[in-house]
Amino acid sequence: MTENDTIITARHLDLYYGEHHALKDIEVGFARHRVTALIGPSGCGKSTLLRCLNRMNDLVENVRIEGEVRFDGTDIYAPEVDVVEIRKRIGMVFQRPNPFPKSIYENVAYGPRVHGVRNRSALDAVVEKSLRDAAIWDEVKDRLDAPAFSLSGGQQQRLCIARTLAVEPEVVLMDEPCSALDPIATAKIEGLIEALKTRYTVIIVTHNMQQAARVSDSTGFMYLGELVEFGETPQVFEAPREELTERYITGRFG
Numbered sequence: 314m315t316e317n318d319t320i321i322t323a324r325h326l327d328l329y330y331g332e333h334h335a336l337k338d339i340e341v342g343f344a345r346h347r348v349t350a351l352i353g354p355s356g357c358g359k360s361t362l363l364r365c366l367n368r369m370n371d372l373v374e375n376v377r378i379e380g381e382v383r384f385d386g387t388d389i390y391a392p393e394v395d396v397v398e399i400r401k402r403i404g405m406v407f408q409r410p411n412p413f414p415k416s417i418y419e420n421v422a423y424g425p426r427v428h429g430v431r432n433r434s435a436l437d438a439v440v441e442k443s444l445r446d447a448a449i450w451d452e453v454k455d456r457l458d459a460p461a462f463s464l465s466g467g468q469q470q471r472l473c474i475a476r477t478l479a480v481e482p483e484v485v486l487m488d489e490p491c492s493a494l495d496p497i498a499t500a501k502i503e504g505l506i507e508a509l510k511t512r513y514t515v516i517i518v519t520h521n522m523q524q525a526a527r528v529s530d531s532t533g534f535m536y537l538g539e540l541v542e543f544g545e546t547p548q549v550f551e552a553p554r555e556e557l558t559e560r561y562i563t564g565r566f567g
């Protein structure tokens with residue numbers, strides 16, 4: 314992979330929660346306009362790695378990060394970096410849908426407003442586009458003023474994706490976005506992820522190996538804070554190079 318194809322690169326990345334060494338010398342490049350899945354047993358560091366990529370771990374007390382994360386060549390941990398700008402360009406969708414206690418419209422308009430869009434027709438346009446891109450426009454277009462909490466869980470998650478897309482990120486990080494959803498809502502989000510990669514780079518943490526195999530182009534397998542294997546998804550699932558990976562994906566673990 315050339316530097317150009319890689320949008321985010323981690324080099325010699327170590328993370329400590331107090332004494333606990335949660336990420337160990339991670340070296341990885343995430344490809345632009347592709348979907349990358351991070352898999353591995355509970356507690357192996359998937360969410361921690363994901364949160365390092367847009368500095369979400371800054372919000373955690375007692376955390377120490379060493380090494381480098383570069384986004385389009387810029388070291389995102391450099392002192393002069395504007396964290397708000399980084400989180401705008403690298404958005405995040407969480408495990409449980411977390412809409413604001415506001416209307417559907419206001420949830421999506423919030424980010425663009427914070428970033429300076431004031432004009433009502435410009436906001437209307439961005440709200441419609443984001444809801445369309447998140448494949449929920451048809452379901453909500455006649456009730457944009459209804460509370461976000463009146464939507465189903467799956468709809469709320471797509472609304473949260475629309476809210477993330479509204480500030481035009483380049484990368485969308487998803488931390489187990491389907492774990493609180495039923496199979497139908499999950500299928501909708503998986504279809505959406507496939508559609509998003511033409512314009513965005515998606516990095517998704519999932520417990521669900523079938524989901525990783527279905528949605529991703531590349532897969533990273535983590536174990537005890539290390540990135541054990543990283544490669545094209547069919548290779549990782551069908552011909553893993555590492556025995557640990559093979560044991561995990563065939564269910565012969567522990």
Ligand SMILES: Nc1ncnc2c1ncn2[C@@H]1O[C@H](COP(=O)(O)OP(=O)(O)OP(=O)(O)O)[C@@H](O)[C@H]1O
Pocket residue numbers: 330333335353354355356357358359360361362373520
């Ligand atoms: N805020 C925190 N403070 C202290 N330790 C933490 C914190 N967050 C995570 N850890 C620890 O770091 C390790 C990695 O956690 P992380 O949540 O990244 O794993 P994970 O692979 O995403 O797990 P899961 O699949 O269960 O969500 C675990 O041992 C966890 O207990």
